[in-house]
Amino acid sequence: MTPSESPAAGVRMPAPTYRERTAAQLPGLPAAGVCLLALLAGVAAVAAGTGLLGAGGASLPLVLAGAVLAAAALVGAAGLTVVAPNRARVLQFLGRYAGTVRSDGLRWVNPLTTRRTVSTRIRNHETSVLKVNDSGGSPIEIAAVVVWQVQDTARAVFEVDDFVEFVSIQTEAAVRHTANNYRYDAPVEGAMSLRDNADEVTERMSAEIAERVQSAGVRIVESRITHLAYAQEIAQAMLQRQQAGAVVAARREIVEGAVGMVDAALTRLADRDVVELDEERKAAMVSNLLVVLCSDRPASPVVNTGTLYQ
Numbered sequence: 001m002t003p004s005e006s007p008a009a010g011v012r013m014p015a016p017t018y019r020e021r022t023a024a025q026l027p028g029l030p031a032a033g034v035c036l037l038a039l040l041a042g043v044a045a046v047a048a049g050t051g052l053l054g055a056g057g058a059s060l061p062l063v064l065a066g067a068v069l070a071a072a073a074l075v076g077a078a079g080l081t082v083v084a085p086n087r088a089r090v091l092q093f094l095g096r097y098a099g100t101v102r103s104d105g106l107r108w109v110n111p112l113t114t115r116r117t118v119s120t121r122i123r124n125h126e127t128s129v130l131k132v133n134d135s136g137g138s139p140i141e142i143a144a145v146v147v148w149q150v151q152d153t154a155r156a157v158f159e160v161d162d163f164v165e166f167v168s169i170q171t172e173a174a175v176r177h178t179a180n181n182y183r184y185d186a187p188v189e190g191a192m193s194l195r196d197n198a199d200e201v202t203e204r205m206s207a208e209i210a211e212r213v214q215s216a217g218v219r220i221v222e223s224r225i226t227h228l229a230y231a232q233e234i235a236q237a238m239l240q241r242q243q244a245g246a247v248v249a250a251r252r253e254i255v256e257g258a259v260g261m262v263d264a265a266l267t268r269l270a271d272r273d274v275v276e277l278d279e280e281r282k283a284a285m286v287s288n289l290l291v292v293l294c295s296d297r298p299a300s301p302v303v304n305t306g307t308l309y310q
Contacts, residue, residue, distance in 0.1 A: 011208060013215045018154040020217070023091045023099025023113075028080055028106025035077040042070030079111030086121045088153045100153045118153045122221060127172050129227055132179045134194065139231035140184050142194070144175045144202075146209060147221040155217030163216045170212040171223075178205040184230065194228055201225070254294055262289045 045066025049059040083089055083104045091098040091113040098113050102120070109115070126145040134140050148167055150156045156163040179194065182201060186193040194201055202224055210220040266282065 011211045013212060016152075016155045016159050016215045016217070018097060018152075018158045020100050020152045020154040023089075023101050023109055025101055025103070026108040028082075028108050031108035032077070032080055032106065035073045035080075038073035038076070039070055042066045042068070042073060045069060075111050076108075077111075079108045079113075081107055081109060081115055083107055086119065088118045088120055088150075089115045090118055090153050090157045091115055097154055097158060102153075116157060118150060118156055120150050120153070122147060122149045125168055125171055126226065127168075127175055130172065130176060130179075131231055132176050134179055134184050135181055136183045136187065138184055139233065140179060140194070141227060141229050141231055142175060142179050142225065143227035144171070144205065144223055144225050146171050146223045148213070149219050149221060150217060151219040152217030155215065160216045163218060166216050167213050167218055171209055174205055174208040174212055177208065184228075194225070198225060198228075251294075255290075258290055258294050262286050265289065 043066065046063050047066075049062030049064075049066055081089055081101070083101055085104045087104075089101040089107075089109075091101065091109060092115075093110060093113045098110065101107055101109060101115075124145060124147055127143050129141050129143045131139060131141055146167070150163065160166040178201060182197075183191070183193045184195055186196055192200060205225075206220055206223040209223055213220065266285070
């Protein structure tokens with residue numbers, strides 16, 4: 001996979017048919033005051049019509065008018081709804097979407113509508129530890145946390161059955177798909193891997209999750225990989241491979257340094273005419289120095305008490 005390719009390519013979610021709009025509404029306190037006054041006026045009219053107030057005989061029209069006014073006040077009061085901060089009310093009228101109320105406080109809406117509360121607060125979802133195969137076929141364990149928020153309440157309510165469960169399932173699908181597209185360790189230098197390119201991988205994973213949940217009206221704030229490891233059945237073997245790679249890299253660096261030190265020693269001996277060595281003695285000296293410098297244990301020198309050639 002080249003750096004320009006995205007794991008989100010190929011995700012085709014249905015186009016949403018609903019879009020959030022503001023519902024017809026009024027401030028709640030004035031509407032509550034009007035309903036209260038209408039109720040009191042209706043009760044007073046009924047009392048006056050039945051002669052309870054001592055204003056004369058009973059009057060059926062006045063009683064009916066008062067009863068209708070009181071009933072209208074009660075029906076109107078049913079339209080009062082309280083909206084908490086960072087919560088919205090999705091309205092339906094006779095089964096049709098009638099709009100969304102996002103203004104917090106006491107609001108008045110059509111009393112014949114049904115109202116569903118939808119939280120627009122920022123939420124976290126952490127996936128369970130998933131066992132998947134990376135692009136090389138090695139079983140790995142991976143988990144991620146996603147920060148998300150409902151952006152379009154109409155889509156969240158009407159496009160999917162349960163938008164919370166929908167986000168959970170689509171997040172796990174995106175995490176699995178992302179893990180399938182990369183190796184745990186880079187096979188060659190410069191290739192992207194889950195362990196070495198966490199920022200790039202999580203950025204593409206966030207893009208895929210956002211594309212998957214867009215039809216549900218959900219916005220992805222951020223996503224991060226929280227757990228990444230080889231599966232238990234191969235963890236020990238992979239640890240030994242990593243240790244072997246580290247040992248080889250360390251040995252390579254030691255050998256390169258030792259060769260440079262030996263070359264510098266021979267050059268300085270020759271420049272200062274400390275001792276004149278033929279090719280055979282140079283080879284023996286190089287061999288001895290390399291053994292001393294590259295050995296992982298302290299060397300035990302053997303002192304030569306004779307001549308250079310004995």
